[in-house]
Structures are given as structure tokens and as C-alpha cells.
Amino acid sequence: MSCSFLDLQITEVIAAGATTVVVPGMIPLGCEPQLLALYQGGGGDDAGDYDPKSGCMTRLNDLAEHHNRALNHALAELRRAHPGVSLVYAELYRAVTDIVVSPGRYGFRDMPLAACCGGGGGPYNFNMTAFCGAAGATACAVPSEYVSWDGVHFTEAANRHIACAVLNGRPYDGGAPPTMSTVTAWPAAAEVGRSRIGCS
Template identity: 65%
Template structure:
């Protein structure tokens, strides 16, 4: 197990990222057009259910690790909630109305085309990537990564950093 290797190497604080909501990725939305989609987010329900199942199992494993290593700070980064919140309320975070569309890609659904990846001939790029959650249908934009990092830091800052420096660290990456 990777975590035990990190702990054996002397880590005192470990931040473990959870699974993202897979059913919200433009690549997978383009592939799974049929099937059940969440009415609030538009994401593929089955894929998100799988991600949530993974996150519950991961949290159970992290709980066991915390019991086995009480002197360590083993933290969970809830990427699923940060991304889902961004998809459901894009304008709240400065994103466009259609957060499931890729900024750079083909002209197919969700601006993602399996045969026309970002940068290939015939692909397009949005004018302002900061308005998009997804860069190329697979990777997040810099703005989305900042939003995810800020959400994770907000939850975990008191544990990760001295409270007097937590706010300064958040400002460094543009968290307000």
C-alpha cells in the first residue's frame, strides 16, 4: 500500500485526494449520452455512483490508518464535492453556464471529440479558459484547479497549517 510507504518514509501529514465525479467529465459525458443523468448536474449517475463508492471505501481505509497511526495527520481531500458544487453552481465561481463543455476540443457534444483532441487540426479553443471547468474534456483548467485547491484548503487548513499562516497560503494561490 502506497500510504504505508509514505508513512514509513517519515511523513507526519498526508493529504489523500478522493475520486472526482467521473460522470461530470466532458469525455465521459460524450461517451455515455444515453442512460441516467442527474437532473441537477447533468452528470452520468452510474459513473458518479461508482466514484462515491470508491470515496466511501477510501474514507473507511483512512479511518483505519488514523487508528493505526494516531500521531499522524491523515487528511481526505474531498475533490468530489468541490467539483460537483462547481458543476451545479458554475456562476457562483465565475464559470460559464455550461460547465460540462471543454474549452479546447472538437465540435461534438460537450466540445469533445474522440478523433479530434485539443491541438489537433480542426479543433477549437475558447476565448477565455478561466470561464471553463474543463480544458480538454479530461483535464481541468487552471481556474478550476484553483477552485478545487481553495475548497480543499478551506476544509483542511486548520490541520495542515498554523491558523495564522493558513489565510496567507490561501491568498497565494488566489483563494480570495
Template identity: 45%
Template structure:
């Protein structure tokens, strides 16, 4: 098997990757946190999660690699170490990347949702908590302010995706999309505040993802199935109102990012258009090899979209498809490795970032590498 890798790290683009976010970026923190607390393990710590690439569950909410994994590989770096692995098993060397993303995490603090009567059964971690973890780690490795700034100036900061669960959890609790609209400016302000704090610490290059088209999620399609209150896009089968909500979030986020650019012209703020990169798949799934479509989950317990709110993927009564590479949706809420790879290529080797990622870190040195000789970290 061949991977696209490049020598950009060696050529000085980025020395490390620092990641924040939720299950779209978590490479194992939820696994470590679960073991640490002796709590009931979530379903994605069991097979068939991880079956395609790692051949075992790693804490990633997919059958294989995530976008962050493809980014690391493309930059010639090892897969990014979860922060909880570092915290529980010892510090890593200077210059290496760290991933603070946690599955289920929200941008807003858990206390906000508790006040709204919304429970997060996965974790009480928010972006603010992840940022505090990061600062503790940073100052444990780099003792002076100048050392911190030098490290961050040469690092690529991935801000998520974060914010999706700020809407997922309330919807699962029965709140309507109209009830969630006032949350959006609060979520955006939280993301912006975190970016500004990281800029003050010395960070110079950020990738800030927008939200995915949630109206194309098998989970949402199941929740709203046969509802008179929703309208479907005839070209994709996705829910129009929910996708418009995701676009509303993304529009406010881009306005806020433009404001940061004006205040900090020396900082690279890269907007990653997850929404439109993913919509390519939903418009023409066959083009990308998804012969079993883009809306039906590979792993689930039946129903029109193979998603059941009461029976999660990995439950003994659920079933997993034989060829996940032919599905875009993995478990109803998350995508397959194959879909994440399409999105990654569209973003970091294509036109779906603003400004284009290639313009800041040219990919002219991309070369093929045999994965059998590479070190794979599965944590």
C-alpha cells in the same frame, strides 16, 4: 495580478512537498519521459496547453496551474520540481520538494491491465514505480535513516490524485462500470500500502485525495451520449451511475484511511474530498464564474460536449475557447486552471478536507503578493 501566498513555510509547517499521482498532479514528468524515450509526444505537450499562466506547454494537462501548484504557492514555496528534471539535469538542494506524478499513471501495475486486455498508451508508470523513484532519490540525498526521517517528518506528502486512470483506461477500452467494481479494493489497497511504506520511512503528514465526479466529465458524457443504459442527474446533467462509482471508490478509501489513523495516531492523514469540492461547480457553475457551464470542454473538436474521442485538444482540427476562465472543463478529461483554483480553495482554505487542513497548518498569515516579482518555474 495578485496571488494568495502565506508564510507558513517560514513558520515551520512544512519544509517541502513530495507528490505522487497522475495527470491531475503531473507538472512535467511526462514531458521529460517523452523526450528521453524519443517517443511520439502526447497532445498535451502542444499549445494551447499551458497558455493561461505559463504561456507555453509544460506537460501539465490544463491551460494553466494545477491544484499542486496552488498548494505550493499558498505555502510560500516554488512550484514543485518534476523528478525527471532532477534525474536528467542534476540533483536539487536538500529540503526542496519533488513531484513524482506522471500523466496517465495508474495505482495498479501496468501488468495487471495488460492481463485484462487494457492498454495504457500514455505510460507504463504506476504508483509502485513512482514510489521506487522516490526511494532512490531520497537515499541519494539523505544518507542516513535519521536524516531521511527528519526530512519526511517535515514534509507534506500528496498522494495523488491516483486511481482515476485505473478506471479511465478500462472504460476507454470498452469495459463497463460493473466490470470495474472488483478493481476498486485493489486500487485502495495499493494506495494504502504506499502510505504505510512512507510512514515506515518517517512521513507524518499526508493529503490523500478522493476521485473526482467522473460522471460530470465531458469525455464520459460523450462516450455514453444517447445511451439507454445511463441516467442523468437533472440538477447537474452528470451521469448518476458513474458518479456513484466514484463515490464508492471514495467511501472505501475513507474507510481505509480511518484504519491507518487507528494504527498510526501520531500521523496526520488528511482526506481531500475532491468529489464534493468539484460538485459545487457542477451544481452552480455561474456562482464560480463559469458562464459557459461546467460540462462542455473549452478545447475540443465539437459535439454536444466539445469532446471527440478521435480528435484531441491541440490537434490542428480542434478549437480552443477564447476565455477558458469561463469554462470548468478544459479538454474533456481535465479541468481548467480556474476550476482547479476553486477546488484548491475549497480544500485547503475551506471545509473539504478531513481533518481540515487549516487546523493542522493555520492560514492566518496569508497575504497578497504580486506575481510579477515571483519566480515562476515552468520546466
């Protein structure tokens, strides 16, 4: 996503009357079962390619973090251009990595990088020729115990935890490291969302 595309999209939403715009950050790509299976054994110094705590691919996560820094920089510029609008950055990256590093804490199996539905077996249960829904693919018995549904999409349970982490956190509306002057509370409507999806 280029900054000019982002500028255009957000400017159009503001022109339509939005006063609060939530912009989601990128998830940790290196924790996606599809990408992990695709690049598995892809060469390089294998030991340095995976985070020892999460098992996620560091190069892809570094790319996602770079994207999120650029996104926050672009949002800071947009805030200056639209001072009457609250542009809020939703931190998805940390919400996902928290679940992947400590799945049991959130009620998931101790295999957060494996897809519930797939036909690949192995540590990621993902194979492009046996994608979820294709012949040879099977679904796990209890999807709510898995983080990934099909290697690309999160399960409903994981999405709920991610949404709760975002809604229970204090959203950034100031770009760089938050201070009390740059961190705002979610709009009151967010409380309805927290209640509806069962956030504690």
C-alpha cells in the same frame, strides 16, 4: 486502487518521515466531458442516467462516491495503525459538483460540462478523434470561463476553485461523518497555499 496498494503507498510516505498525509478523494466521474461524450446515448433508462441539477451521469458519480466511501474506510484503518500521523481526506467530489451545479457563482459560463479545447461540438465539445491539439480542434477564447480544459483536465481557474474549496474547508481526519473530535484544522502551511493561489 486497492486498499493494499493504498496502504503500501501511505506506509512508504510515513516511513520516509511524513507526519501529515493528504489523500484526495475521487472527483465526480459523471461530470467529465470525455466520459459524458463517450457514454452519451449508451442505452438504459436515459432519464435516470443523468442528474437533473447537474447534467452529470449518475451511474458514474455513484461509482466515484462508492470509491470515496471505501477510501475513507481504508483511511480509518490506517489511522488506527499510525496514531501519530495525521491522515487527511481531501474532499474533491463536493468541490467539483458545487462548481458544476452553480457555475455562475464561481465565474464560469453556464456550460460547465463542455470542454474549452476540443473539436466535438455539442454539449460536451469532446471527440476522441478531434482531441485538444489534434487537427480540427480549437480552443475557446477565454479558458478561465470554462471548468474543463480538454474534457479530461480542469482549467487553471477550475483547479484554483477546487483547491480553495479544499483548503478553505475543514479536512476530515476521521473517516465517517465528521464531528468536532474528527475534524481538524489544516496545518499552518496551508494558509500560505491559500494566500498564494488567491483563496478568499
